[in-house]
Amino acid sequence: MPRCDVDREIDMPRTRSLIQTVSLATGLLVLGTVWVFTATQNVLPKYAANGALVDSVVSEQAGRVGIGAASVEGRLEVKSAGVNSSPIVARNSANTNKLFEIVEGSAGNANLYVYTVSGSQAVAMSAGASSPRVEVKSASTNSSPLIVRNSANANALFEILEGNGGHSNLYLYKLDGTKAVAIASSNDNSYFAGAGNVGIGTTTPTAKLHVAGNVVVDGNIGAKYQDVAEWVEATEPLDAGTVVVVDDNSDNRVTASRRAYDLAVAGVVSPTPGVILGEPGTRKALVAHSGRVRMKADAGYGAIRRGDLLVSSATKGYAMRSTPMNVGGARVHRPGSVLGKALEPLASGRGDILVLLTLQ
Numbered sequence: 001m002p003r004c005d006v007d008r009e010i011d012m013p014r015t016r017s018l019i020q021t022v023s024l025a026t027g028l029l030v031l032g033t034v035w036v037f038t039a040t041q042n043v044l045p046k047y048a049a050n051g052a053l054v055d056s057v058v059s060e061q062a063g064r065v066g067i068g069a070a071s072v073e074g075r076l077e078v079k080s081a082g083v084n085s086s087p088i089v090a091r092n093s094a095n096t097n098k099l100f101e102i103v104e105g106s107a108g109n110a111n112l113y114v115y116t117v118s119g120s121q122a123v124a125m126s127a128g129a130s131s132p133r134v135e136v137k138s139a140s141t142n143s144s145p146l147i148v149r150n151s152a153n154a155n156a157l158f159e160i161l162e163g164n165g166g167h168s169n170l171y172l173y174k175l176d177g178t179k180a181v182a183i184a185s186s187n188d189n190s191y192f193a194g195a196g197n198v199g200i201g202t203t204t205p206t207a208k209l210h211v212a213g214n215v216v217v218d219g220n221i222g223a224k225y226q227d228v229a230e231w232v233e234a235t236e237p238l239d240a241g242t243v244v245v246v247d248d249n250s251d252n253r254v255t256a257s258r259r260a261y262d263l264a265v266a267g268v269v270s271p272t273p274g275v276i277l278g279e280p281g282t283r284k285a286l287v288a289h290s291g292r293v294r295m296k297a298d299a300g301y302g303a304i305r306r307g308d309l310l311v312s313s314a315t316k317g318y319a320m321r322s323t324p325m326n327v328g329g330a331r332v333h334r335p336g337s338v339l340g341k342a343l344e345p346l347a348s349g350r351g352d353i354l355v356l357l358t359l360q
Contacts, residue, residue, distance in 0.1 A: 080104040092117075138162040150175075223274035227291030227357065229267075231278035234285040240271035241296040241352050242317035243339065244287055254287060257312035260301075260320065263336040265312050268295045268357065288357060295319055295339070295355040297346050304346040310355060311337045318350060335360065 046056040059066045066072035067087075068079035078087040083104055090100040097119035103111040105126060114123035122137045122145075136145040141162055148158040155177035161169040170183045199205030201212035235247055235255040244254040245264040254266050270288035278284075297304055298313050301320040311334070313320035319339055324331035338360045344353040 136160075221275075225270075225272045225274035227270050227273050227288040227293040228275045228277070229270040229273035229286040229288040230276070231280050231284045232266075232287045233281065233283055238269045238285045239296075239317070240269050241294050242269040243267075243296065243312050243319050244269060244285070244317075245312065254285065256317040258314070258316050260312060260314045261322075261334050261337045262312040263334075265337060265339055265359065267359065268293050268339070268355070289359055290357050292343065292354060292356055294352045296350070297342070297353045297355075298350045299346045299348045300350070303348065304342050304353065306342055306345055308342045309333050310339045310342055312339070315350070319355070 040055050042059050042061050043055045044058040044060065045053045048054045057068045059069070059072065061072050064072040064075055064077070066077045066079075068081070069077045070079075080087040083106060086101050086103050088100070088102045089098055091097065092099055097117070098113075098115045100115070101113045103113065105111045109126060112123075112125040113121050116122045116137075116139070120137070122139075124137075138145040141164060144159050144161045146158075146160045147156050149156050155175070156171075156173050158173070159171045161171065163169045197205035197208055197210060199210045199212070202210055232244075233250075233253045234244070235250075235253060238244065238256060243257040244266050245257045245259075245262050246266050247253040247255045248264075257265060267287040267289040270286050270293050273286055273288055273293075274291065276286065295310070296318045297310065298315045298318040298320050300315075301313055302323070304310070304321045309322040310319040311322040312318075321342075322333045322338060324333045326332075338358070340355045340357040340359070342353055343356055346353050
């Protein structure tokens, strides 16, 4: 026969029960109220309004805590109650304003908000199937709403700064923390960089620097090549170094020279000008008219020495040494025919020589 000699009181919410046990042939006699609770495994219990123990929404599985979640993957997992509800909200110590909040948006998208001391949104991050976005609010003028630092947390790698008048400034830094790129914009400026090209006023730059608009330079412009050329319509495809003259049969067009001392001489075809004027075209050639450029020359009309004046020759597209005329005892070169001065010699035959273009 089982026997238990216990005589004590058990305090439970809303109920004070006296449990006494005596030896009976049938087992245990209980005087008072007995609460029986069947718990769900891994779920923390709680007291209901009537004082009964029931399952809560908090579960614990192998050291992982879940709130409203059927299965828990992380150390803490919280299930949203529905669209536009906040599964996680952090408030300040005064419990007046939100500091941090996660909201389930439309279609189950996740929205994350970080608030300022005054309770206004400082950072808004939304993720959706078609329109993910991140918004960071600047605190004030000359403040940085976004800074990315290196792994040592010593130097900034990337920074966005609100400049004067609300303009945005973007900075890229070197490893030592000095600025490598600084971009400032105003309401009427645009900037785009991609594929190694930089555009100002255009989102499709076709050169290393493409400016869609006027350019004012207060300093110097440095170019590797030393001639100025412009796009001019040509009668035929022309090789680099070809001497050209104004075409007799069409306006604003050039052709390869064919006559000696041609007064219609216009310049030389340049393959890589330092400065290019005009717009390109399929039937156009780059014609240099000043600077230093390589020119086709024919020494069959006389050896070319450094400093000799050059003119067109009877050889198509080639220059030759100018022979001065005797005018009243003075040696004079034909005005209007001179292309420039030879900077390199050519003793015989044909070749390309460097010439200082000085059309006269």
